[in-house]
Amino acid sequence: MRLTKWLVPTLYIVFLLLPIYWLVNMSFKTTNEILGGFSPWPKNFTTDSYVEILTNPVWYNGYISSISYVLINTVISVSFALPAAYAFSRYRFLGDKHLFFWLLTNRMAPPAVFALPFYQLYSAIGLFDTPWAVALAHCLFNIPLAVWILEGFMSGVPKEIDETAYIDGYSFPRFFVKIFMPLIASGIGVTAFFCFMFSWVELLLAKTLTSVAAKPIAAVMTRTASTSGYELGLLAAAGVLTIIPGAIVIWFVRNYIAKGFALGRV
Amino acid sequence: MTKTWNNRAWFLVLPVLLLVAFNAIIPLMTVVNYSVQETFGNNLFFLEGTKWYQDVLTSSRFHASLLRQFTFTFIILAIEIPLGVAIALTMPRSGPWVSVCLVLMALPLLIPWNVVGAMWNIMALPDIGLLGYGLNKLGIPYNFTRQPFAAWFTVVLMDVWHWTSLVVLLAYAGLRSIPEAYYQAAKIDGASRWSVFRYIQLPKMNRVLTIAVLLRFMDSFMIYTEPFVLTGGGPGNATTFLSIDLVKAALGEFNLGIAAAMSIIYFLITLLVSWIFYTLMMRGDEQ
Amino acid sequence: MLDLTWMAWTWQTATFFIVILALLCAMTAWEWASPGGGPRHGILGLDTTRGDRLFISLLGSAFIHLGWLGMTDLPLWGGTILSLVYAFAVFRWV
Numbered sequence: 241m242r243l244t245k246w247l248v249p250t251l252y253i254v255f256l257l258l259p260i261y262w263l264v265n266m267s268f269k270t271t272n273e274i275l276g277g278f279s280p281w282p283k284n285f286t287t288d289s290y291v292e293i294l295t296n297p298v299w300y301n302g303y304i305s306s307i308s309y310v311l312i313n314t315v316i317s318v319s320f321a322l323p324a325a326y327a328f329s330r331y332r333f334l335g336d337k338h339l340f341f342w343l344l345t346n347r348m349a350p351p352a353v354f355a356l357p358f359y360q361l362y363s364a365i366g367l368f369d370t371p372w373a374v375a376l377a378h379c380l381f382n383i384p385l386a387v388w389i390l391e392g393f394m395s396g397v398p399k400e401i402d403e404t405a406y407i408d409g410y411s412f413p414r415f416f417v418k419i420f421m422p423l424i425a426s427g428i429g430v431t432a433f434f435c436f437m438f439s440w441v442e443l444l445l446a447k448t449l450t451s452v453a454a455k456p457i458a459a460v461m462t463r464t465a466s467t468s469g470y471e472l473g474l475l476a477a478a479g480v481l482t483i484i485p486g487a488i489v490i491w492f493v494r495n496y497i498a499k500g501f502a503l504g505r506v
Numbered sequence: 507m508t509k510t511w512n513n514r515a516w517f518l519v520l521p522v523l524l525l526v527a528f529n530a531i532i533p534l535m536t537v538v539n540y541s542v543q544e545t546f547g548n549n550l551f552f553l554e555g556t557k558w559y560q561d562v563l564t565s566s567r568f569h570a571s572l573l574r575q576f577t578f579t580f581i582i583l584a585i586e587i588p589l590g591v592a593i594a595l596t597m598p599r600s601g602p603w604v605s606v607c608l609v610l611m612a613l614p615l616l617i618p619w620n621v622v623g624a625m626w627n628i629m630a631l632p633d634i635g636l637l638g639y640g641l642n643k644l645g646i647p648y649n650f651t652r653q654p655f656a657a658w659f660t661v662v663l664m665d666v667w668h669w670t671s672l673v674v675l676l677a678y679a680g681l682r683s684i685p686e687a688y689y690q691a692a693k694i695d696g697a698s699r700w701s702v703f704r705y706i707q708l709p710k711m712n713r714v715l716t717i718a719v720l721l722r723f724m725d726s727f728m729i730y731t732e733p734f735v736l737t738g739g740g741p742g743n744a745t746t747f748l749s750i751d752l753v754k755a756a757l758g759e760f761n762l763g764i765a766a767a768m769s770i771i772y773f774l775i776t777l778l779v780s781w782i783f784y785t786l787m788m789r790g791d792e793q
Numbered sequence: 794m795l796d797l798t799w800m801a802w803t804w805q806t807a808t809f810f811i812v813i814l815a816l817l818c819a820m821t822a823w824e825w826a827s828p829g830g831g832p833r834h835g836i837l838g839l840d841t842t843r844g845d846r847l848f849i850s851l852l853g854s855a856f857i858h859l860g861w862l863g864m865t866d867l868p869l870w871g872g873t874i875l876s877l878v879y880a881f882a883v884f885r886w887v
Contacts, residue, residue: 245596245598247596248592248593248596249593249596249597249598249607252593252611252670252674253607253610253611255667256610256611256613256614256667256671257610258629258636259625259626259629259636259667260613260625262625262628262629262635262636263625263628263629266628274634275634277633277634278633278634278639280636316525320521320522320525321522323518323519323521323522324518324519324521324522324523326518327515327516327518327519328519330509330510330515331509331510331511331512331515332509332510332511332512333511333512333513333514333515333516333519334513334516334821334824334825335821335824335844336515337842337844338844338845338848339519339523341781341784343522343526344780344784345776345777345780346526346529346530347724348724348728348776348777348780349530349728349773349776350727350728350730350748350749350752350769350772350773350776351728351730351749352728352730352748352749352752352753352769352772353533353537353752353769353772353773354529354530354533354534354537355753355756356537356540356756356757356762356765357532357533357534357536357537357540358533360536360799360800361532361533361536361799363799364797364799376525376528376529377529379525379526379529380526380529380530383522383525383526384526387522437615437616440616440618441615441616441617441618441619442618442619443618443619443620443731444730444731444753457618458618458619458620458621461620461621461624462620462624462735472628475624475628476624476628479617479621479624479625482617482618482621483613483616483617483621485616486613486615486616486617487609487613487616489616490609490612490613490616491609494605494608494609494612495605497608497612497675532800535800535806535810536799536800536801538806538809538810539800539801539802539803539806540801542803542805542806543801543803545801551801551803553803553805556862556869559859559862560862560863563859563862563863564863771859774852774855774856774859777852778852778856781848781852785839789839
């Protein structure tokens with residue numbers, strides 16, 4: 241019994257890590273070795289792929305633009321969602337339930353449906369090929385998600401706290417920033433993490449809304465994979481580098497991540 | 507919590523409403539407009555009425571990709587939900603390893619979707635990939651670019667790899683909210699492992715599992731990037747799911763009208779299913 | 794003024810959206826006049842308000858039209874009549 245208890249999660253984690261290992265393995269091989277045949281670890285260990293990525297502006301600009309639209313999106317999503325989530329968690333108002341459901345349907349809308357009109361829309365307002373276009377477009381699914389998670393966390397804060405603060409003479413904005421936000425700090429952190437995550441992993445819209453200047457790293461990768469032959473080593477190294485930011489942020493929210501996925505309602 | 511009725515709360519919601527409406531309603535209206543017209547580029551449009559809808563609804567190509575989509579979603583739900591619950595049940599409830607476990611398990615969720623596709627592509631290559639080479643060495647002929655079954659197997663395996671952790675995390679969060687006293691009581695009563703699961707653990711996980719099914723249904727229903735990078739929808743059309751077919755029609759064949767009509771139908775299906783799930787979930791909340 | 798030609802408006806689709814918008818405004822006015830939404834437990838076993846009933850009617854009508862297009866060659870207004878009957882039934886019993 242004790243053994244099986246450990247066995248299942250361990251096997252699962254091994255299963256999760258195998259493809260990641262294979263990617264890392266590929267990234268340290270030379271192109272010749274990769275195409276030469278199967279080998280479970282690099283025989284001629286090389287960091288050429290990483291050097292190429294970190295010194296070639298086409299590559300590292302991809303990282304910069306990815307990170308910039310993800311950060312802009314996270315800031316916009318969280319700051320817009322905060323007051324809205326407060327309204328949903330504290331008040332009933334005309335059409336509130338339908339509004340909440342409508343917000344949610346956008347989280348569920350397939351991005352493929354919107355790709356083409358998005359291209360037209362953001363060209364028309366002159367934001368095409370800037371990080372802002374992608375950041376705003378990702379609000380489509382990140383804001384509903386942020387409202388949903390924050391609402392769950394806020395519902396856990398007793399209402400008496402609001403009322404006491406108002407009696408003590410706090411205005412709404414001061415109460416919100418000074419008292420309420422610190423109380424749900426972990427919720428805000430988790431929400432920011434989720435916005436970061438979904439903006440970071442999405443590619444279809446990001447690719448549609450950029451061409452040269454603001455091209456995200458993931459799109460640079462797909463182009464390299466197809467145009468300059470079959471440079472698996474470069475592709476693998478770029479892939480490894482896209483995993484790192486996620487792995488770093490995940491460490492900060494490790495104790496709250498499950499609660500966030502349950503939309504703050506466990 | 508009892509909520510006060512206050513229509514001024516609308517002012518707090520307004521910024522979100524405007525921003526999301528800008529992103530959702532304008533494009534949706536545009537898609538509706540496209541879906542009733544024919545275009546030859548240069549913003550020249552001709553009214554076609556409901557012709558595209560009729561074409562899409564009666565085309566065997568659409569039926570086939572819809573069927574593929576539902577099959578895929580059903581398979582991955584049938585694998586990921588039980589597997590995720592099983593793993594969550596065997597995870598230690600406390601201790602230093604829990605954090606490490608959670609972080610490692612969440613890792614696949616943070617990898618950009620096309621990297622996931624590329625990663626499994628490299629993994630499954632028949633001559634140099636660990637999976638492909640391994641299977642062939644074991645005497646199982648495997649080539650995901652040639653055999654439809656192998657392509658399906660790879661896509662499903664990739665999705666299980668990518669998303670089972672989400673179910674694990676949710677189920678685990680549900681399990682952790684059960685007070686230790688419940689287990690003690692069950693032990694005193696001499697309850698079997700199964701009845702502990704059935705009467706203590708499952709009811710507590712009810713809500714999170716609804717969320718898990720909802721999220722997995724929606725995300726798998728709109729899956730695009732990962733299978734596109736992995737198989738490109740092939741071999742033939744074997745793994746051409748709805749989104750892939752949609753983008754093929756819109757960008758590959760420049761058939762804007764058909765693509766738009768397909769988008770609307772696709773969107774309506776998503777809307778219906780999410781409404782059903784949402785209603786079920788809210789009903790669970792009230793009880 | 795923004796260039797909106799890319800949205801490819803036609804008067805037919807514009808009418809469609811105006812009707813939907815008018816319905817939403819009418820529902821708001823109704824809610825304002827008699828708040829509460831007339832909640833009840835309908836035959837589907839759901840607790841619905843009139844906003845929910847409107848949503849169920851609209852979504853159902855969309856699927857009725859699609860079904861009509863997909864399964865018959867008859868003119869579309871047949872589907873419209875069926876949708877109106879359906880919407881009436883929803884508002885009466887669901």
